[in-house]
Amino acid sequence: MTSSGVPLGLSWAASVAGAWVPAVPALDPFPTFNFAVEIDGLLVGGFTEVTGLGSRLETEEYREGGVNGYVHTLPTGATSGNLTLRHGLTASSVLWNWHADAVAGRIQRRNGTILLLDRQQIPVMWWNFRNGLPVSWTGPEFSATDDRLGVEAIEVAHEGLTKPLLGQAAALGNAISQGLR
Numbered sequence: 605m606t607s608s609g610v611p612l613g614l615s616w617a618a619s620v621a622g623a624w625v626p627a628v629p630a631l632d633p634f635p636t637f638n639f640a641v642e643i644d645g646l647l648v649g650g651f652t653e654v655t656g657l658g659s660r661l662e663t664e665e666y667r668e669g670g671v672n673g674y675v676h677t678l679p680t681g682a683t684s685g686n687l688t689l690r691h692g693l694t695a696s697s698v699l700w701n702w703h704a705d706a707v708a709g710r711i712q713r714r715n716g717t718i719l720l721l722d723r724q725q726i727p728v729m730w731w732n733f734r735n736g737l738p739v740s741w742t743g744p745e746f747s748a749t750d751d752r753l754g755v756e757a758i759e760v761a762h763e764g765l766t767k768p769l770l771g772q773a774a775a776l777g778n779a780i781s782q783g784l785r
Contacts, residue, residue: 634720634728634775641689643716643736648698652755653690654718657731659683659765686740686759687718687733693744693754703738703758713737716760722778729775733762 641651660683666676689699705712713735720729739761744754 634722636720638721638723638725640719640721640727641716642719644714648696651689651691654687655690656685656687656759657718657765658685660685682764684733684762684765686761687736688757688759690755690757693756699738699756699758700741703741706738711737726778727771727774728778730768730771732766732768733760733764734766735763736760737762 639651639654640647641654642648662680662683663677664680666678668676702712702714715732715734716736718731718733719727722728737760738758740757740759742757742759744756745752746754
C-alpha cells in the first residue's frame with residue numbers, strides 16, 4: 605500500500621459520483637511462442653506452430669417489408685476451421701498413427717486443448733476442441749542442399765471450440781499478478 609492507501613501497482617481514476625474507483629490496469633498482451641497441445645489428456649509433443657484457432661458465426665440477411673432503413677442480420681450457425689498442428693519430426697509416431705488409423709477406417713475422434721503458457725510454463729489461457737478427426741497429415745520436405753529440421757503437420761477437423769471460464773479467470777489472474785509486481 606502507498607501512503608494514500610492505494611495498493612501498489614494500481615492507479616486510481618478520478619472520482620465517480622464522489623467515490624474513488626480503480627483505473628483499469630493496462631493489460632499487456634501475452635506472447636504466443638510458449639504453448640502446449642494436449643490430446644485426450646496427453647501432451648503429444650512440442651509443437652512449433654498451431655494455426656486455425658478460430659470460429660465464425662454464419663449469418664443471413666433478411667429484408668423486412670416496409671423497413672427500408674436497415675437489413676436484419678440473423679444468425680444461422682457457427683463454424684470452426686480446421687486446426688493445423690506442426691512440430692519437428694521425432695521418433696514419436698502418435699500423430700501419424702492417429703491419422704493412419706483414420707485412413708484405415710478405425711476412426712477415433714479425440715478431444716484436445718491448446719494451452720498458452722507464461723514464461724514459467726504455467727497455463728494462462730486455453731481453448732478446447734471436441735471430437736477432433738485427423739483429416740490430413742503432411743510429412744517433412746527433404747533436400748540435400750540445406751540442414752533444416754524435418755517438420756510434420758496434422759490437420760484436425762473438429763466440432764467446435766470453447767474457451768472455458770477457468771482459463772479466462774487464469775488469464776486475468778496472471779495479468780493482475782503481473783501488474784502487482
